[in-house]
């Protein structure tokens with residue numbers, strides 16, 4: 001595991017995205033302040049719990065898809081609090097020698113990193129405590145475990161809606177281009193993020209609630225989401241609401257409960 005030596009403090013005075021999401025997924029690694037915001041957002045957007053579960057299942061399907069296509073290296077940024085099966089379990093379920101590097105900037109995820117590293121197959125699993133916006137550090141640390149001259153699946157699942165555009169000082173599209181430029185041809189991008197296209201009022205209110213809780217939140221339109229994949233080859237069925245991406249039985253059942261405002265897509269770097 002790499003990162004800072006002293007464990008950073010967990011701030012229980014304000015909600016954190018990883019812990020709010022954990023509450024929606026039925027986890028126990030959250031504090032009253034997180035539960036309060038998770039419940040408030042759920043009251044505004046009744047799809048929050050279904051959306052979190054659907055998003056998690058998308059991660060499973062996408063990782064299996066690229067592992068079955070031959071990918072043996074994964075860089076998962078914005079990993080979140082462990083929720084089984086975790087990405088390395090899915091990847092190593094297909095290919096026991098798959099290598100996985102997890103990264104997140106939340107101290108609570110760092111505390112749980114050991115759980116993420118447990119039970120690896122023949123492959124290795126590592127954890128980096130870093131902010132996605134520090135691409136240079138993150139890529140350097142990832143390169144300690146992964147061979148960046150060979151294909152890597154870069155997954156940013158339910159992360160980019162916490163990052164702003166150029167005008168907000170984050171330039172999330174430029175950031176993704178930086179990561180992709182560092183990856184070899186044959187690498188994949190696995191992406192999902194919240195949109196206001198499908199459920200505009202509820203999502204706008206939920207975004208305001210996140211912001212009021214101290215977390216900037218940026219839903220994106222389909223056009224803005226598609227821009228993340230510029231220069232890449234989208235795998236079928238392309239960019240689509242998350243339950244529609246190569247759905248399995250549970251996703252088909254979830255579709256019947258209504259759309260969740262999350263776009264998903266997977267693409268290959270030519």
Ligand SMILES: C[S@@+](CC[C@H](N)C(=O)[O-])C[C@H]1O[C@@H](n2cnc3c(N)ncnc32)[C@H](O)[C@@H]1O
Pocket residue numbers: 017018021055056059077078079080081103104105106109130131132133156157158159162
């Ligand atoms: C909604 S969770 C998604 C977890 C997991 N990827 C999934 O989809 O199941 C978002 C994660 O992104 C992390 N995150 C948010 N902003 C980040 C940043 N600037 N750098 C690194 N991680 C970040 C949060 O700490 C949280 O764990």
